[in-house]
Amino acid sequence: MKICVIGTGYVGLTTGVCLAESGFDVTCIDKDVNKIRQLNEGEVPFHEPGLDSLLKKVMVGKKIKFSNKIESAIRSNDIIFIAVGTPSMEDGSADLAAVFEVAKSIKKNLNAFKILVIKSTVPVGTNKKVAAILAGRGGKSKTRFAVISNPEFLRQGKALADYKNPHRIVIGGTNQRAIDVIMKVYAGCHCPLIVTSPENAEIIKYASNSFLAMKISYINEVANICERYNADIREVAAGMGLDPRIGDRFLEAGIGFGGSCFPKDMKALVHFADLVDYDFKLLKAALAVNERQKLLPVEKLKKNLGSLRGRTIGLLGLSFKADTDDIREASSIALINCLLGEKVKVRVTDPRAEKNMKRLFPEINYFDSPYEMADGCDGLILITEWPEYSALDFKRIKPKLKKPLLIDGRNLFDPKTMKKLGFIYEGIGRN
């Protein structure tokens, strides 16, 4: 079977490479010429563990091609996955311009029956809108295509493992012939396959992401209460998580969630709820809690240092989580903005995300080594739980600091050990 994947970001490239590994002939399309050039040279344009070597493997087997030529790719493939970005607009709604642009290209190149598979995260009703674009005026082309909603649930940093071992595959559609074909594409996956309506499929994605994000905001609020009552969130969360109705995942308190999905998808769900006059209060609160949580380290700095003007503060980590170079909506961005507003001299280090952050903040100081960064700092804030940071030699770091202050935004370190080492340690919700 020949498959075309449009959009070669975290989702599209992972999908394309994994489909090629399963034996499909895959053409990956992106409008970004640089990305296509890099991919044709066998280089992954972003950091995703394991994707580099799998890409090289499928390229050797000639199972995958990369191109900018969307028209010919549409004409020569009958299954087309859409994995383009759907970023937030000012009003919180998802920007569907790229999805609709691709739909229009498909409409122009409908030379045979095509199955269009929407992998991008899109608001409820988008499947129908895309179908209307393809059907054209008077619905003339109605029998020449089917649109399937097939949301993706992979996590950046674990994209390959998640893609290959999903917890469920959701196929939303109304055309049985197309549903059967897509079920065959996923025949190798050992997980529940949910065949449902496009509307259900679209909502499943938003409701899942928003629920997870809400769980994080919830535990962060409990952590803030723990701090005030001399309790420890790690022990509280462990006690909660043993209840199977709650589960132990997503109960790690910290300085808020970020990334290209949770905040954007929550805002889009709030927006499409608004469109039907529904005020989604719970999600609005979870978003507000998250914004407050991102700036918690500033309060902790002030508690320990007084005025921040002229202080030098070092940030350990910039990406929104470990194992990715993605900084979209990362807590580090809100923090850097706030610290610069307080006239702090900001120093940063990150194993992967420096290049992306330099585009946003060229004016701050970047360091390859956390040890060099620490030299002369009034305090450090751990932002990203990179495994490298768990192994830091704090005996070496301490004498370099003007004040041995460590704000652990991800509860990565043991408070007792850090205190024994002579640090003023501030975790999130730890006693």
Ligand code: NAD
């Ligand atoms: P991304 O920004 O990494 O990649 C999107 C790609 O689409 C880019 O390479 C861009 O150049 C390309 N593109 C944009 N418009 C195009 C067009 N008209 N024609 C061809 N290519 C075009 O995005 P991503 O993180 O891979 O996310 C893609 C979609 O999947 C989004 O809707 C996102 O919400 C969803 N999603 C993302 C994740 C994740 O962890 N990143 C997980 C599940 C779902």
